Amino acid sequence: xxALLQTIREIVxxxxxxxxxxxxxxxxxxxxxxxxxxxxxxxxxxxIQEDARxxxxxxxxxxxxxxxxxxxxxxAEDDKSQLARFSSRFYNSTSSVRYLLYADEEGQxxxxxPFSDTQVQNSLxxxxxxxxxDRFAANSQEPLVRQHSTPNGVVTDVFVPLIDDLGRYLGVxxxxxxxxxxxxTSSNLTRDVTIAVFILIWVMVTLGVVxxxxxxxxxxxxxxxGVKNIAAKNxxxxxxxxxxxxxxxxxDSFNEMAExxxxxxxxxxxxxxxxxxxxxxxxxxxxxxxxxxxxxxxVILINPTARRIFGWEGKELVGTNVLHSLPTExxxxxxxxxxxxxxxxxxxxxxxxxxxxxxxRTIRILITTVLDPSKxxxxxxxMTVQDITREAELNEAKSQFISNVSHELRTPLFNxxxxxxxxxxxxxxxxxxxxxxxxxxxNHETDRLTxxxxxxxxxxxxxxxxxxxxxxxxxxQPVEQILRTYQLNAKEKGIELRxxxxxxxxxxxxxxxxxxxxxxxxxxxxxxxxxxxxQVVIRAYALLASSSGDGKAKAPxxxxxxxxxxxxxxxxxxxxxIFERFFRVENRVHTLEGTGLGLSIxxxxxxxxxxxxxxxSEVGVGTTFWFDLPAFEG
Numbered sequence: 001x002x003a004l005l006q007t008i009r010e011i012v013x014x015x016x017x018x019x020x021x022x023x024x025x026x027x028x029x030x031x032x033x034x035x036x037x038x039x040x041x042x043x044x045x046x047x048i049q050e051d052a053r054x055x056x057x058x059x060x061x062x063x064x065x066x067x068x069x070x071x072x073x074x075x076a077e078d079d080k081s082q083l084a085r086f087s088s089r090f091y092n093s094t095s096s097v098r099y100l101l102y103a104d105e106e107g108q109x110x111x112x113x114p115f116s117d118t119q120v121q122n123s124l125x126x127x128x129x130x131x132x133x134d135r136f137a138a139n140s141q142e143p144l145v146r147q148h149s150t151p152n153g154v155v156t157d158v159f160v161p162l163i164d165d166l167g168r169y170l171g172v173x174x175x176x177x178x179x180x181x182x183x184x185t186s187s188n189l190t191r192d193v194t195i196a197v198f199i200l201i202w203v204m205v206t207l208g209v210v211x212x213x214x215x216x217x218x219x220x221x222x223x224x225x226g227v228k229n230i231a232a233k234n235x236x237x238x239x240x241x242x243x244x245x246x247x248x249x250x251x252d253s254f255n256e257m258a259e260x261x262x263x264x265x266x267x268x269x270x271x272x273x274x275x276x277x278x279x280x281x282x283x284x285x286x287x288x289x290x291x292x293x294x295x296x297x298x299v300i301l302i303n304p305t306a307r308r309i310f311g312w313e314g315k316e317l318v319g320t321n322v323l324h325s326l327p328t329e330x331x332x333x334x335x336x337x338x339x340x341x342x343x344x345x346x347x348x349x350x351x352x353x354x355x356x357x358x359x360x361r362t363i364r365i366l367i368t369t370v371l372d373p374s375k376x377x378x379x380x381x382x383m384t385v386q387d388i389t390r391e392a393e394l395n396e397a398k399s400q401f402i403s404n405v406s407h408e409l410r411t412p413l414f415n416x417x418x419x420x421x422x423x424x425x426x427x428x429x430x431x432x433x434x435x436x437x438x439x440x441x442x443n444h445e446t447d448r449l450t451x452x453x454x455x456x457x458x459x460x461x462x463x464x465x466x467x468x469x470x471x472x473x474x475x476x477q478p479v480e481q482i483l484r485t486y487q488l489n490a491k492e493k494g495i496e497l498r499x500x501x502x503x504x505x506x507x508x509x510x511x512x513x514x515x516x517x518x519x520x521x522x523x524x525x526x527x528x529x530x531x532x533x534x535q536v537v538i539r540a541y542a543l544l545a546s547s548s549g550d551g552k553a554k555a556p557x558x559x560x561x562x563x564x565x566x567x568x569x570x571x572x573x574x575x576x577x578i579f580e581r582f583f584r585v586e587n588r589v590h591t592l593e594g595t596g597l598g599l600s601i602x603x604x605x606x607x608x609x610x611x612x613x614x615x616x617s618e619v620g621v622g623t624t625f626w627f628d629l630p631a632f633e634g
Contacts, residue, residue, distance in 0.1 A: 098177060100175055132159060289387075327355055342378070478515050479501060486524070523538070534567060
């Protein structure tokens with residue numbers, strides 16, 4: 001039996017596979033239409049039947065209430081004779097009533113039509129009861145209605161509580177009614193018509209499929225074989241069938257297409273191959289990343305730069321959806337635009353995206369469409385990827401630098417303008433002392449502005465790509481020059497300024513002018529934050545290699561330079577930030593001197609010497625800056 005079923009299944013499968021796509025679609029469409037029509041009809045039949053049931057229950061309910069209202073008095077008076085006569089007349093006059101039952105408060109039936117206790121009395125007494133829900137009489141203000149099936153059809157049961165005018169529960173009236181015969185007949189007729197229509201539709205579908213298989217399938221099969229041969233680059237394929245009409249025109253068009261393809265093949269294959277090779281070579285050598293996608297966003301081509309930026313080295317992504325492989329940050333930004341471009345809803349777009357760990361880079365993605373020569377049909381989508389991390393960093397630094405310079409320039413310019421305007425407008429009303437103070441303040445602000453401009457120029461020069469030539473520098477010379485420069489200022493403030501240069505110290509490898517500026521900036525800062533009675537010391541000595549017998553062994557080639565003061569010290573939270581541009585410790589001690597660029601210039605100069613500057617500080621005790629330079633080897 002199982003083998004027979006498998007054979008039948010195989011025959012049906014082969015039979016179905018021989019039909020064309022059009023035939024299968026027609027059969028499927030017909031099936032769907034027939035199912036929809038049949039479902040609608042069955043729904044209509046069910047609705048009619050449901051309405052009929054509702055009408056039956058309403059009819060039974062109304063009939064039970066009508067009868068109960070007429071017999072409640074007879075039941076209350078216990079006039080069973082009159083009750084029997086009235087009920088018999090009512091039963092005989094109504095064809096829809098199947099039975100009438102009367103029960104007392106306990107549910108025992110004391111009268112019924114078409115049967116009653118008097119009709120069943122014999123040697124064996126039969127007790128009949130109506131089993132109703134608990135507390136039916138107490139809770140029911142409305143009749144209880146239900147339906148049940150019998151061999152003779154559906155019967156609607158109506159149970160009406162018999163309650164007199166005083167509210168006493170006397171029993172229950174049960175009425176059974178038959179369904180409306182007209183509605184039943186109509187429902188059955190509708191059902192039979194629906195089944196007949198369903199069968200007729202499928203007979204027509206079957207006949208159509210057979211006709212299609214005999215008349216249309218064979219030419220379609222020939223065309224399918226021809227198309228497969230063309231796809232396999234067999235452009236000599238031809239179809240020779242004596243058919244007219246639309247199928248004949250289709251076969252003639254196919255043969256004409258095959259002839260043209262055969263001609264094009266010889267002319268264009270070599271040219272297309274050469275152009276493709278040139279294109280791939282060009283794409284692989286450009287500096288920007290390039291990803292070419294088809295209209296379904298499947299990857300067609302990726303160059304090495306794009307693989308490096310997205311981390312796709314060693315992955316085969318051609319033929320896959322590009323959105324499945326892009327980093328999460330890129331997916332969030334370009335998913336919707338790519339689908340819009342593929343659907344022709346937009347021409348392209350530019351996106352700037354920051355990639356997180358592990359690359360921490362900023363990229364720019366340009367999306368453009370590639371159209372056919374007629375500029376109407378989308379052929380592909382091109383993604384150009386540029387790594388702009390360095391550009392973003394430079395732009396951020398430039399913006400921050402310009403913002404800080406603008407802020408620092410505004411204050412002295414505003415002060416100069418304010419004092420000069422005051423002298424210009426109210427000079428005659430001011431005393432000589434006041435005018436002198438105003439001019440001194442303006443001159444001080446001018447000096448401050450000059451220092452700021454010079455510092456900005458120095459920092460810009462140091463941050464450029466300029467290469468400084470390092471040569472032998474005797475540290476004694478720049479240190480003594482700085483001491484002479486700042487000695488007078490130190491005396492005015494009551495600060496001791498001195499040097500501690502190790503005797504016979506070897507020259508260092510450095511740039512004289514730059515080191516002079518380092519000492520100037522460090523000494524100037526120390527004097528500014530050291531109180532009267534303090535001291536500022538410049539030290540220079542060779543580092544010791546190890547502690548030998550006398551402890552005097554020196555490390556060859558390394559000189560340490562220190563600048564110590566007994567000033568206010570630097571908070572731990574400021575020790576990293578003080579080397580940033582425009583950061584000023586005096587912001588915390590409420591002074592207005594300085595540009596906030598001095599230590600930034602120092603760090604850049606030390607960087608030019610291929611070393612680093614360090615500091616040790618304790619608030620209220622003092623600060624020591626130090627750095628190491630290699631000894632000059634002549």
